[in-house]
Amino acid sequence: xxxxxxxxxxxxxxxxxxxxxxxxxxxxxx
Amino acid sequence: xxxxxxxxxxxxxxxxxxxxxxxxxxxxxxxxxxxxxxxxxxxxxxxxxxxxxxxxxxxxxxxxxxxxxxxxxxxxxxxxxxxxxxxxxxxxxxxxxxxxxxxxxxxxxxxxxxxxxxxxxxxxxxxxxxxxxxxxxxxxxxxxxxxxxxxxxxxxxxxxxxxxxxxxxxxxxxxxxxxxxxxxxxxxxxxxxxxxxxxxxxxxxxxxxxxxxxxxxxxxxxxxxxxxxxxxxxxxxxxxxxxxxxxxxxxxxxxxxxxxxxxxxxxxxxxxxxxxxxxxxxxxxxxxxxxxxxxxxxxxxxxxxxxxxxxxxxxxxxxxxxxxxxxxxxxxxxxxxxxxxxxxxxxxxxxxxxxxxxxxxxxxxxxxxxxxxxxxxxxxxxxxxxxxxxxxxxxxxxxxxxxxxxxxxxxxxxxxxxxxxxxxxxxxxxxxxxxxxxxxxxxxxxxxx
Numbered sequence: 001x002x003x004x005x006x007x008x009x010x011x012x013x014x015x016x017x018x019x020x021x022x023x024x025x026x027x028x029x030x
Numbered sequence: 031x032x033x034x035x036x037x038x039x040x041x042x043x044x045x046x047x048x049x050x051x052x053x054x055x056x057x058x059x060x061x062x063x064x065x066x067x068x069x070x071x072x073x074x075x076x077x078x079x080x081x082x083x084x085x086x087x088x089x090x091x092x093x094x095x096x097x098x099x100x101x102x103x104x105x106x107x108x109x110x111x112x113x114x115x116x117x118x119x120x121x122x123x124x125x126x127x128x129x130x131x132x133x134x135x136x137x138x139x140x141x142x143x144x145x146x147x148x149x150x151x152x153x154x155x156x157x158x159x160x161x162x163x164x165x166x167x168x169x170x171x172x173x174x175x176x177x178x179x180x181x182x183x184x185x186x187x188x189x190x191x192x193x194x195x196x197x198x199x200x201x202x203x204x205x206x207x208x209x210x211x212x213x214x215x216x217x218x219x220x221x222x223x224x225x226x227x228x229x230x231x232x233x234x235x236x237x238x239x240x241x242x243x244x245x246x247x248x249x250x251x252x253x254x255x256x257x258x259x260x261x262x263x264x265x266x267x268x269x270x271x272x273x274x275x276x277x278x279x280x281x282x283x284x285x286x287x288x289x290x291x292x293x294x295x296x297x298x299x300x301x302x303x304x305x306x307x308x309x310x311x312x313x314x315x316x317x318x319x320x321x322x323x324x325x326x327x328x329x330x331x332x333x334x335x336x337x338x339x340x341x342x343x344x345x346x347x348x349x350x351x352x353x354x355x356x357x358x359x360x361x362x363x364x365x366x367x368x369x370x371x372x373x374x375x376x377x378x379x380x381x382x383x384x385x386x387x388x389x390x391x392x393x394x395x396x397x398x399x400x401x402x403x404x405x406x407x408x409x410x411x412x413x414x415x416x417x418x419x420x421x422x423x424x425x426x427x428x429x430x431x432x433x434x435x436x437x438x439x440x441x442x443x444x445x446x447x448x449x450x451x452x453x454x455x456x457x458x459x460x461x462x463x464x465x466x467x468x469x470x471x472x473x474x475x476x477x478x479x
Contacts, residue, residue, distance in 0.1 A: 010112065
């Protein structure tokens with residue numbers, strides 16, 4: 001269903017962004 | 031280009047724009063003191079929260095190219111979810127900083143002696159963002175009128191972005207390089223540009239798209255049908271099931287645009303009329319719509335939306351509607367009549383009582399007249415005493431019983447559902463139980479704003 005797909009996209013995005021935040025911290029701390 | 035490819039491109043662009051400040055900060059490597067890991071994660075969370083908030087404007091700016099692959103209702107839902115996500119990232123920013131040893135008192139109490147402009151801007155942006163989210167999620171429960179909320183929502187959002195930008199520059203840790211200054215400049219231009227596009231450019235472009243009300247008809251179920259004809263232009267054609275934003279009043283500028291599904295048939299000839307059926311929900315629909323007189327002008331911005339049988343070709347259709355959610359389904363049925371489309375179509379229509387069932391005579395007539403291969407199944411939750419049809423709410427049992435003659439085919443039909451949230455939730459359970467794959471189901475949230 002449409003709104004379930006939207007929620008899945010948003011969840012995927014949330015995971016990507018959390019990973020990105022951690023990666024950012026690791027990169028700038030080098 | 032395939033819609034799915036365009037969808038992926040837009041999703042990628044959105045992700046890239048959210049990450050742009052982080053990528054630029056990591057690459058441009060501004061000179062600064064080394065910070066602990068949690069502090070850098072907190073910085074990233076703050077940047078991500080800021081980018082999401084700025085892009086919230088883009089999701090609801092009715093940029094057609096972006097809305098086409100997803101549908102505006104999906105973008106609106108995505109906007110709502112991402113708003114809460116932004117709040118999560120923004121809140122993570124001070125929480126992680128305080129865990130890392132930043133003095134909570136200076137940041138959480140704007141009157142503390144150690145407070146300064148950068149702590150106060152941080153405090154203000156978070157408080158106003160909280161207000162923005164609370165008034166959005168609980169608007170109806172808080173009794174805030176849609177028009178008032180709409181103004182507040184825009185003002186709160188602009189305030190939060192402006193104050194957060196001031197905060198970022200006052201802290202200054204990631205604004206020292208030219209690249210970072212350019213990135214923050216891009217965000218400021220993006221937000222202002224989108225507001226200009228949405229509030230000024232679109233209304234001017236649509237200035238001549240005026241429509242004249244030719245009929246304001248009372249319908250069953252405390253609803254009204256407004257029939258408009260184009261005023262000195264060709265009007266528009268639409269796919270059955272789509273909606274338009276209606277703006278009544280003297281100009282296309284300002285507040286009070288309402289997303290309403292067309293209830294008349296699609297395949298409109300140039301200059302043809304379009305109809306909208308609006309249930310009295312107390313606000314604009316109850317106070318302004320009943321008073322609209324034939325001859326009055328209004329602006330229609332549309333058509334929009336992807337909830338249409340035209341996007342979902344199938345050997346047959348099952349329409350499931352509740353309350354005024356019947357309107358896009360009615361549009362599809364009338365379009366099928368117009369097209370002499372004789373694929374099987376079954377309509378499950380939930381309402382309180384027979385007396386309140388909007389358009390019921392029409393559907394009964396359609397089922398009798400054999401114009402369509404049409405089965406009409408009214409389901410009443412508070413039926414009159416003499417009612418002998420289906421009662422309660424639309425359920426697996428009711429659906430199975432009434433689709434028995436299509437036992438071998440119904441799994442291949444497409445299911446289009448439009449109605450209140452409880453109906454949507456019930457169908458989310460019922461359709462998998464009937465063995466209907468999710469890709470055969472299309473839903474429309476009619477309470478999207």
